[in-house]
Amino acid sequence: MFAVVPDPIPARMRGLNRAEVCDVNFLEAVRAWSGIPRPRPAPDAPILPGSTLTAAAFGELFESQLLSRQLDLMARVLRVQNKVFYTIGSSGHEGNALLARACRHTDPAFLHYRSGAFMAERARLVPGMDPVRDAALSFAASADDPASGGRHKVWGSKPLWVLPQTSTIASHLPKAVGTALAIESGRRLSQPLPIPADSIVMCSFGDASANHATAQTAFNTAMWSAYQKLPVPILFVCEDNGLGISVKTPEGWIAERFSRQPGLDYFFADGLDLAAGHAQVQAAVEHCRRMRRPTFLHLRTTRLMGHAGTDFEVEWRALAELCAAEAQDPLLRSAQIALESGWMDAAGVEAAYETLRARCMAAAIDADTRPKLQTLQEVITPLAPYTPAAVQAEAERVAPIEARQALYGGADSLPEGQPPRHLAIQINHGLQELLGKYPQALLFGEDVAQKGGVYT
Secondary structure (H helix, E strand, C coil): CCCCCCCCCCHHHCCCCHHHHHHHHHHHHHHHCCCCCCCCCCCCCECCCCCCCEHHHHHHHHHHHHHHHHHHHHHHHHHCCCCCCCCCCCCCCHHHHHHHHHCCCCCCEECCCCCHHHHHHHHHHCCCCCHHHHHHHHHCCECCCCCCCCCCCCCCECCCCECCCCCCCCCHHHHHHHHHHHHHHHHHCCCCCCCCCCCCEEEEEECCHHHCHHHHHHHHHHHHHHHCCCCCCEEEEEEECCEECCEECCCCHHHHHHCCCCCCEEEEEECCCHHHHHHHHHHHHHHHHHHCCCEEEEEECCCCCCCCCCCCHHHCCCHHHHHHHHHCCHHHHHHHHHHHCCCCCHHHHHHHHHHHHHHHHHHHHHHCCCCECCCHHHHHCCCCCCCHHHHHHHHHCCCCHHHHHHHHCCHHHCHHHCCCCCHHHHHHHHHHHHHHHCCCCCCCCCCCCCCCCCCC
16 A cells, blocks of 8 residues: 555645645655556556456546545535535545446446446446536536435436435435345336346445334345345345444445345445455346345445544544554545556556546536526426326326226126225225226235235
8 A cells, every 4th residue: 555644744734634634645656656567468458466446447447436536525625615515525435436346227226325437437328428527516516416406416327327326324224225126026027127127226324323213124024025035136235334423334344234134145344455355346237136135245345534524533533543544545546556567657657646636626617607596486396296187187097997806806796886885994995996997006014914914
C-alpha cells in the first residue's frame, strides 16, 4: 500500500479538511510511486497474476471509482456555495463497483446510499446513460433529477433497474425481499416479467443497518422461505465499514451473525482491493443466480470523509484512527494496481483523476442552473396524483364473468345471487374477487390457510 499522511499531520496538510486530505493523499501517492511496473497486460489477461479480474475490466472499474470520488469531492466544495444539498458520500465504498460489474443491469438493485461507484459502473451497461449528469442534478435538488425530481438525493434509475430509496435505515430491505419473491412467484403463476426469469435482486446496506428491526424482518422472511424450499433469489450485500455513524460495530460481529444462518449462504469479499475481491463477488452473484437462494455477501469497506459533510470526525475520532482509515482508501490500492501492472503510468492516473474532476464540476455548475421545485403544488403533483374518477372506475371493474364463474364453481354460486351473508363471508368473497381480478396477487399472513383462521 502507498505511504499515507502520518500522525501528526505535516505542515502542508494543516488546515485541510479530511476530504482535502484524501484528495492530496491520492495525488501525492501517485506522483511519488517509484516501483517497477510489469509489462502491460493484454486487455483480456489478468490485471495481476492470480487475479480473476481482467485488465480491461479493471480499467473500467477504476474509472468508476474515480468518478464516484470526484462526485464526493465536488459535493463538499459546492456545498459551502449552497449549490449542493447532500454530502453523504461513497468514499471508501468504491469497491461496490464490483457488484455492478458482476450483476446485470436488469437485476433490480436496492442500494445503500454510498453507491456512487456502483451507479457509475452499471451505467456502462445501457447506452446513453450519463451518471455524472444524473448525480449532479440529484445533488443540486433540481426538478430535472430523473430519480426523485428534486425531492431527495437518492440513487435511482428506471433504465438501470435501480429502484430509488430514501436513506431511512433499512427500509429498502423488505421491499427487496418482496421483489425477489415476486420474480419467482411471477414465473410460477405464468405472469409476464419485465426482466429475465433468472434475474436476482441485489440489496446493499451498512453494517449498522443490519441490526435494525426492519432489516431483521427481511432476513427472517428470506431465510424462512428458503428453509421451506421456496426460491428467494436475493443477494444481501453488507458494506461493512465498521461504523454506524459514530458508533463502532463490534469487530467480527457481521461474520459471526450471518455466516451460520439456516437458509442464508455466506460469502466474504475484500471491497478495498479490486484484484483480490473480484473472484468472491463474482462467486456470490453466480451462486445466488444459480441456486435461487438468499445469499449474504460481506463486503469489506472503509469510511472516508466522515458520515457526511456535517460530520467533523476530528472532534470525536483520534487523528491516528483517521489516518489509519485513510491508509485503507480503496483508490490508493487501485492506483497501485494500475501502476504495478503496467496498465497505466502515473501521468495517466493523474490525468484521469483530474479529467473526471473537471467533468463533475462542470456537470454540477450546469445542474445549478436547472429549475428547482418552488411551490407546494410542484412538490406533491407527481407524488400523490388525485384521480378519484380513475380510482372509482377501477374499483367498479370486475373480472370477466367466465373467470368469476370458475372461481365460485358456477353461475349459481356467484355472491350477487346469494341471500344476505355474514360480513366475514362477504370479506372473503371480496378477497376472492380481488384474486380473480388480479391473478398476479398473493395473499399471505399468519392465519391464511385452508380453514381461513379461527375468525373465519
